[in-house]
Amino acid sequence: MKRTGLKRKPGSPFSSFASRATALRRSKIESRMRKPTVSEGSKYLTACRGEPCYLRVPGVCRLNPDDETVVPCHSNLLEHGKGKGIKADNRFTFPGCGACHFWLDQSTVPTKEQRRAATLSALARWEPVRAQKMELTEMIA
Template sequence: MHANYRDRALLDAVYHVECTLQIERCCEGGFGEPAHSNQSRHGKGGALKAHDCFVAAGCRACHRELDQGRRFTREEKAEIWQRGHERTMLALWQMGAIQVAA
């Protein structure tokens, strides 16, 4: 069994990205914190967090809604997270925190 991918520098960079989850009637805006995927296909299992490359920048309110809220179905939460993840990766690339390999 392989350990999940961990990258402290990547997680630290996420704190410099404004909330990308942007959940309506919930989002507090401002800089986010790393919100890991809750999907098993991204390495999530029990108390084990997903790989660090599967994060979205989420304000505390949006992060809490995804992890503990009951407003959305599991599928809706996955869609919200996926959009946020894509926005986060783009923001990290634009600020030079990640690079695309050739």
């Protein structure tokens, strides 16, 4: 009697699984996708240290230059790579105080347009400062 390869039965609960060839192809595609390294992202985050708040939400921001609650805020805009469970790329971070960061991420008060306007204006103010700051650190290193 000749032996044949294993085949899945049409009504089997496992018949919906992808074939081995498909699984191998998917794993090759995933391994080709380049993910940013920690050191590439950390230079954008360290640039935010010691900076004042750039969000400056009226009525929310403390505008204290010595505020220790200033942290890197990631953009929440889809065009910057934000998705469900995914943060935007580190290039789209800017310094924000704790109160403004809460307003941007968790508060129900602002509309989408207000959040978008605040994010884009903060990025516009921060990008030239960050470029100059990162250029100086690269010259020293």
